[in-house]
Amino acid sequence: MGGIRKIAARGGLYTVVTIFAFFGAFPFYWMVIATFKTDHDLFSPLNNPFLFNEPATLDHLKLLLFETHFLTYLWNTFLVGAAVVVITLAMAVPAAYSLARWAGSWGEALGIGIFLTYLVPPTILFIPLSRFASQMGLQESLWSLILIYPTFTIPFCTWLLMGFFKTVPKDIEEQAMVDGLSRLGAMVRVVLPLSISGLLTIVVFAFTLTMHEFIYALTFISVSVKKTVSIGVPTELVRGDVFQWGPLMAGALIASIPVAVVYTFFLDRFIAGFTMGAIK
Amino acid sequence: MGGAGMATAEERPVQAGIRDRAELLAKLMIVPAIAYIVAMIGFPFLMAIFYSVSDATTGDPTLRIIGFQNYAAILSDPVFRLALKNTFFFAFVSQALVIVFSRILAASLMQEFRGKWLARFLVMLPWTAPIALGTIGWLWILDSIFSPIDWILRNAGLLGTPGALLGPETNMYWLGRSGLAMASVIFVHVWRLLPLATVIQLAGLSSIPRDLLESAEIDGAAGWRRAVEITIPLTLPIIGIAFLFGLIFTFTDMAVVYVLTRGGPVHSTQVLSTWTFFKGIQGGDLAQGAAISLFLFPVLAGVATLMLRLARRTEVV
Numbered sequence: 401m402g403g404i405r406k407i408a409a410r411g412g413l414y415t416v417v418t419i420f421a422f423f424g425a426f427p428f429y430w431m432v433i434a435t436f437k438t439d440h441d442l443f444s445p446l447n448n449p450f451l452f453n454e455p456a457t458l459d460h461l462k463l464l465l466f467e468t469h470f471l472t473y474l475w476n477t478f479l480v481g482a483a484v485v486v487i488t489l490a491m492a493v494p495a496a497y498s499l500a501r502w503a504g505s506w507g508e509a510l511g512i513g514i515f516l517t518y519l520v521p522p523t524i525l526f527i528p529l530s531r532f533a534s535q536m537g538l539q540e541s542l543w544s545l546i547l548i549y550p551t552f553t554i555p556f557c558t559w560l561l562m563g564f565f566k567t568v569p570k571d572i573e574e575q576a577m578v579d580g581l582s583r584l585g586a587m588v589r590v591v592l593p594l595s596i597s598g599l600l601t602i603v604v605f606a607f608t609l610t611m612h613e614f615i616y617a618l619t620f621i622s623v624s625v626k627k628t629v630s631i632g633v634p635t636e637l638v639r640g641d642v643f644q645w646g647p648l649m650a651g652a653l654i655a656s657i658p659v660a661v662v663y664t665f666f667l668d669r670f671i672a673g674f675t676m677g678a679i680k
Numbered sequence: 681m682g683g684a685g686m687a688t689a690e691e692r693p694v695q696a697g698i699r700d701r702a703e704l705l706a707k708l709m710i711v712p713a714i715a716y717i718v719a720m721i722g723f724p725f726l727m728a729i730f731y732s733v734s735d736a737t738t739g740d741p742t743l744r745i746i747g748f749q750n751y752a753a754i755l756s757d758p759v760f761r762l763a764l765k766n767t768f769f770f771a772f773v774s775q776a777l778v779i780v781f782s783r784i785l786a787a788s789l790m791q792e793f794r795g796k797w798l799a800r801f802l803v804m805l806p807w808t809a810p811i812a813l814g815t816i817g818w819l820w821i822l823d824s825i826f827s828p829i830d831w832i833l834r835n836a837g838l839l840g841t842p843g844a845l846l847g848p849e850t851n852m853y854w855l856g857r858s859g860l861a862m863a864s865v866i867f868v869h870v871w872r873l874l875p876l877a878t879v880i881q882l883a884g885l886s887s888i889p890r891d892l893l894e895s896a897e898i899d900g901a902a903g904w905r906r907a908v909e910i911t912i913p914l915t916l917p918i919i920g921i922a923f924l925f926g927l928i929f930t931f932t933d934m935a936v937v938y939v940l941t942r943g944g945p946v947h948s949t950q951v952l953s954t955w956t957f958f959k960g961i962q963g964g965d966l967a968q969g970a971a972i973s974l975f976l977f978p979v980l981a982g983v984a985t986l987m988l989r990l991a992r993r994t995e996v997v
Binding site: 418420528551583584615 | 706721724810825876928934939980984
């Protein structure tokens with residue numbers, strides 16, 4: 401009897417997990433299908449859409465890679481992401497260290513204050529920021545994105561790093577200072593190397609958040625060759641009213657999967673920082 | 681928190697000479713970040729408020745204060761009122777569903793089974809992949825002619841024949857009819873935020889002391905009773921945090937609605953963020969756009985306050 405109940409529970413578990421996995425992954429599965437289907441197969445309403453009724457094709461991928469600006473979008477995204485990572489590290493690392501170590505009681509309050517600015521949404525800021533960008537002549541320039549994306553990476557990464565720095569024991573720093581290093585020297589030579597995993601987390605998040613961003617890119621960039629991948633794919637692979645579904649799905653798929661793989665590895669840390677240390 | 685203050689008191693004798701320098705360093709190191717936040721978040725936020733009481737447009741962006749006319753104008757605009765209603769409706773309905781589903785999923789993922797890493801990767805995809813690109817996938821799935829859902833319905837005899845349950849037309853037009861378009865937007869929001877809520881709930885569930893669950897098991901409490909009497913009350917603050925984060929994300933999201941429907945058909949899926957974009961950026965009316973976007977703020981401030989309180993409460997647990 402117990403055995404049967406156990407098997408039933410196991411079966412129930414697999415059923416639930418399979419349903420949710422299918423639900424989460426279905427659009428991406430659908431992208432794979434569309435990427436390799438011939439147009440004729442794709443656009444015949446009577447064909448079974450789940451099967452390859454005609455031989456698979458690489459035409460959509462070729463079109464995407466060689467006849468659209470897709471590779472340019474990827475390159476633009478990479479440039480913006482790299483610059484945002486550098487700016488974020490340069491500002492968030494010292495700020496977080498300062499708040500975690502030297503600031504005392506006002507550090508915590510200020511840290512929470514900085515985190516809360518993360519909650520001011522782009523939807524409120526993008527109108528004034530679009531004016532800034534045009535006054536500074538940055539309209540249609542990747543620099544506008546590089547300048548503005550740290551508005552969401554700095555608050556969040558500072559908060560996350562604060563948590564990391566607090567886990568490095570103070571004795572280690574003090575020992576380094578006894579050995580003759582200055583305060584700053586102890587931070588750079590001793591604490592930062594110990595916080596490598598935290599710093600790596602910041603790099604990954606600053607980069608993935610940049611890749612995910614949609615509103616600012618849509619507002620500031622309308623010239624095709626300047627677009628990032630998250631707006632280039634949805635806006636440029638549509639000619640007039642004609643959606644080029646094959647290349648469109650291929651582009652969405654290629655840009656999504658690598659970032660999703662990397663993100664998954666860091667997800668737990670992201671959430672821990674996100675929920676403000678409420679969950680430990 | 682209190683520990684930090686005590687620690688500096690302990691350090692004092694060790695490094696009496698450099699204490700002043702440490703304080704100076706602390707200030708120097710935080711200044712760039714604060715300056716950036718003030719310049720790029722604080723100042724634009726104030727500018728948004730100024731814009732909302734001015735008559736600025738993209739053609740003539742000078743700030744002439746005209747008072748609350750913009751607010752009066754947008755409040756009397758039926759599209760705005762619809763967008764306001766939709767924003768709340770989409771956010772609350774989708775997050776209510778997300779909380780229920782994420783609870784079920786988290787309880788499953790608490791157990792060990794083969795292929796768990798793959799299941800986790802697939803389940804997390806909607807959150808880890810860029811939202812605009814995931815939504816493009818849904819746009820194709822919900823296509824007016826080639827939707828695979830319609831194909832299944834047609835082949836099941838539910839659609840496309842005279843007297844069929846869902847009507848004689850060959851397609852559902854998921855994004856072309858107002859009710860279905862709203863349901864589609866909510867559905868994609870649920871899809872997108874389920875992973876986030878699941879991870880938060882997972883963390884909540886794994887924070888429950890094991891002996892508590894075991895003693896309940898010995899008492900013979902059945903699965904659902906254990907959930908109602910022990911796990912749900914214990915993780916309530918964390919469920920609250922998952923709900924509030926979901927609210928913020930759906931409340932301020934523009935990508936899903938913009939990619940799926942652009943607010944259509946006939947504004948039936950318009951929300952505050954898209955309406956801000958269409959009025960303020962595409963329509964060039966900076967003043968009204970800013971005023972529309974500021975309606976998001978009181979809700980966000982309220983949510984943030986609640987969240988801080990919940991975070992404090994979970995620290996006690």
